[in-house]
Amino acid sequence: MSAIAVPIFVSDTAIAQTGQTGVGQGTGQTGVGQGISFTLTNPLGANKTPEEIIKGIISYVRTLGLIIAPLMYVWGAFLMLTAGGDAKKVGIAKQLFLWTTIGIAVLLVAEGLVIVVQDLFA
Numbered sequence: 001m002s003a004i005a006v007p008i009f010v011s012d013t014a015i016a017q018t019g020q021t022g023v024g025q026g027t028g029q030t031g032v033g034q035g036i037s038f039t040l041t042n043p044l045g046a047n048k049t050p051e052e053i054i055k056g057i058i059s060y061v062r063t064l065g066l067i068i069a070p071l072m073y074v075w076g077a078f079l080m081l082t083a084g085g086d087a088k089k090v091g092i093a094k095q096l097f098l099w100t101t102i103g104i105a106v107l108l109v110a111e112g113l114v115i116v117v118q119d120l121f122a
Contacts, residue, residue: 065107072100
């Protein structure tokens with residue numbers, strides 16, 4: 001699948017269906033059968049390599065994760081404060097703190113992991 005999808009992201013623009021046929025040809029009039037011309041722009045930017053696409057995705061996910069992580073800490077604090085001494089609820093809040101911290105650590109080293117993997121396979 002990736003071998004098929006990569007050429008889609010490599011080009012900057014694609015031209016689709018040019019030329020005019022049918023009623024009003026060359027006069028600027030609209031009519032049945034007249035061709036339509038439009039341009040599709042690559043949403044990932046011009047001439048991106050697969051490596052640049054992966055780095056862009058990692059950057060986006062990291063930014064999103066670093067925005068969501070503080071909200072998860074606030075939610076965990078809310079769960080702990082409203083636990084009312086229930087050990088099960090406090091345990092759930094502690095697990096939330098633990099997994100949020102692990103998630104932040106993964107987000108912070110993700111780009112470094114890509115570089116290490118590239119060096120291993122290069």
